[in-house]
Amino acid sequence: MPPNSAPGPDPFDLNPQAATPLYRQIVEQVQRLVAGGVLPPGAELPSVRAVAERHAINPMTVSKAYSLLESEGVLERRRGLGMTVAAGQGLSAESTDRLALLAPALDALAQQARQLGISAAAVLAALEQKLDQEDSQ
Template sequence: MSSPVAFDIQPQLATPIYRQVVEQVQRLVAGGQLSAGDELPSVRAVAERHAINPMTVSKAYSLLEAEGLLERRRGVGMVVAAQAQPAAAGTDRLALLQPALQALAQQAGQLGIPPEQVLQALARALQPDSKDRP
């Protein structure tokens, strides 16, 4: 079992909160950080921690269940489904980054930042000791 999931929910983003939860779980499964049988925090725990409506979290979990990534276990809550192995997640890991990369490219263009500077900043952010990493 992996360590408890801590979602990075950012209400100021244009992406709806339920979508943020869905995409984070998809990435964690595709990246192998969540594997079959790993428990997700309860709807109530996520809602309280992030001061959001429990129905938002419930919607995200239901969508993930419909996708086959999560399953409900009586008395336990939501867990990563057995068939949701990284290789069977059905999604290319880089494809999961595409929306964020497109947004980054658009924002850099709007700010007039040259691609080389963006790539350097991204390389720094990817360093293990970077303070910019989540």
């Protein structure tokens, strides 16, 4: 992938029905995409307007997420380019603990499994199967 491109026109998978606010979903997804190297330093993010239109959400929601990511140093605003991934971000053990970014999803999964009475072994097997499916796509 060229260094100044985002994965497709919009890398976000937003769920308006989720308990997590939309701006937080954007923040967490950008953090994961950057930490995983999908969005390398210098990669441009889609414009606020483009994300808002694609997901039928308020542009201020997207703007809030981008501003939070900018204040964290994950993104930087470049005149004429919009928001880009800041230099020094990306795939490295020093910059981020990638597993820590999974903590909220793992907490929710563990809670749901307990509520449903599903054993840890069954959850792990289902997770492994899902990861294998994702790898084969």
